[in-house]
Amino acid sequence: MENFRYFGALWILIMMNTAVLFGRRVYRYLHSFRLISKSICSGRVKNDEFMKESVEKSNFDTYFSWNTNVEEPLSGLSHIGSDNDEKECFSTRRRFFDDARCNAERVIEILRQDGPGFDAKLCLDEMQVRVSNQLVREVLINFLEKLDRTNKTRCAKLGYKFFVWSSCQKNYRHTVNTYHLIMEIFAQAEEFKAMWRLLDEMTENGYFVTARTFNILICTCGEVGLARDLVERFIKSKKFNFRPYKHSFNAILHSLLGLKQYRLIEWVHQKMLLEGYSPDVLTYNILMYTKYRLGNLDQFHKLLDEMCRDGLSPDLHTYNVLLHVLGEGDKPLAALNLMNHMREVGCIPSVLHFTSLIYGLSRAGNLEACKYFFDEMANKGSHPDVVCYTVMITGYVVAGDLEKAHTLFDDMIIKGYLPNVYTYNSMILGLCYARKFEEALSMLKKMESVGCNPNFFVYNTLVRNLCNAGKLAAAHEIIRQMVEKGQYVHLLSRFKRYKRC
Secondary structure: OOOOOOHHHHHHHHHHOOOOEOOHHHHHHHHHHHHHHOOOOOOOOOOOHHHHHHHOOOOOOOOOOOOOOOOOOOHHHOOOOOHHHHHHHHHHHHHHHHHHHHHHHHHHHHHHOOEOOEOHHHHHHHHOOOOOHHHHHHHHHHHHHHOOOOOHHHHHHHHHHHHHHHHOOOOOOOOHHHHHHHHHHHHHOOOHHHHHHHHHHHHHOOOOEOHHHHHHHHHHHHHOOOHHHHHHHHHHOOOEOOOOOOOHHHHHHHHHHHOOOHHHHHHHHHHHHHOOOOOOHHHHHHHHHHHHHOOOHHHHHHHHHHHHHOOOOOEHHHHHHHHHHHHHOOOHHHHHHHHHHHHHOOOOOOHHHHHHHHHHHHHHOOHHHHHHHHHHHHHOOOOOOHHHHHHHHHHHHHOOOHHHHHHHHHHHHHOOOOOOHHHHHHHHHHHHHOOOHHHHHHHHHHHHHOOOOOOHHHHHHHHHHHHHOOOHHHHHHHHHHHHHOOOOHHHHHHHHHOOOO
């Protein structure tokens, strides 16, 4: 189960990572703001498959990444003065992490021998290793990364055995993060009952259940048709720690948005109203984005009207959703008016607002308007970032204008922006479209040489187009290289759908 959900999650991250509310003077402009938005066309927008697969991906970290909650093992070293002390602090920290990694390798080696005639717990006791949060984290992450369909049951069993053993060690207590890691292992191993038992254990031991806990569970429960049951349980839970949200409903809605559970969002909203909770700006942003994703633009506008009647002022994310929708509706003039309105009320459009609009316009096929707003961004003092360049480059690639795409690609490098894996994927696709396969393969080598590791989308782009062009030897060589590096081996079956391969 892959966390994170790249560029498609851009709008979620843009909408949710900050909660900047503007003053009441925005409210008196809200009526005209609503009228501007109603100029959006109501028809279905284009849904180019490549734009979904390549541009709707980004190098943004997943909001709920389990790599983010690293416990600080040396909190006593926070008040260091001299350079020597700082060097000593760095050296001590480094030794701590190196020791944890070394001990984790020894622990994993013992656990792998577990079976008839071998008592892993006894051997772990004889190690006399000091159990710390970092050690437990290293061991569990190793099991999580090595887990696949062939060994999922054993990985879950060994991971849990270590989890139980470590909890019994002197001067150690599990954290919420370690519970999340073992739950993630159970989720990938499809051990659903064990996940629920861990949730009960967490609450019994006095731990608050966080939005991250909910996110792990809802990913799994959604796959087996238990999503509503889970949401009901969280709504009623007294142990659900929903900070910094206004109430638990927003935390649930926020998590569901990241998982694209739009129908479930509508259901939770109705439950929220029945419980007597009033939506705030965050709630409205989530609901409006949901209606947009479901293609219900009439309901989208009704929510905007309702937000106006409730006296709530739009925030950065509200404007961002509107700009994106105006872009996909191919309404550049309305978008320009909205940006001018934003400046009037003291909300200066950022690079993310411009990127949202340009992305929408590129999906609508209006590259002339994309170029106008791309240049306008610089004129207004903002500068495009790697994501914005990638959106523009991909737009040109999809339109078949490789020359302009290449010009932008060179321009971003000259200006000091490093292309990410999705920028390279767009360029490789453009070269394949132009049947410049040697250059595409050269681009693959170039990205690897600068430390940008290809992801599955890059390999898939090359293999698919090489197969379609009848260049089977080259396609098989790409697959061989991928397997040799041990990357995405579990996805090899996807290449079989290309008949010529």
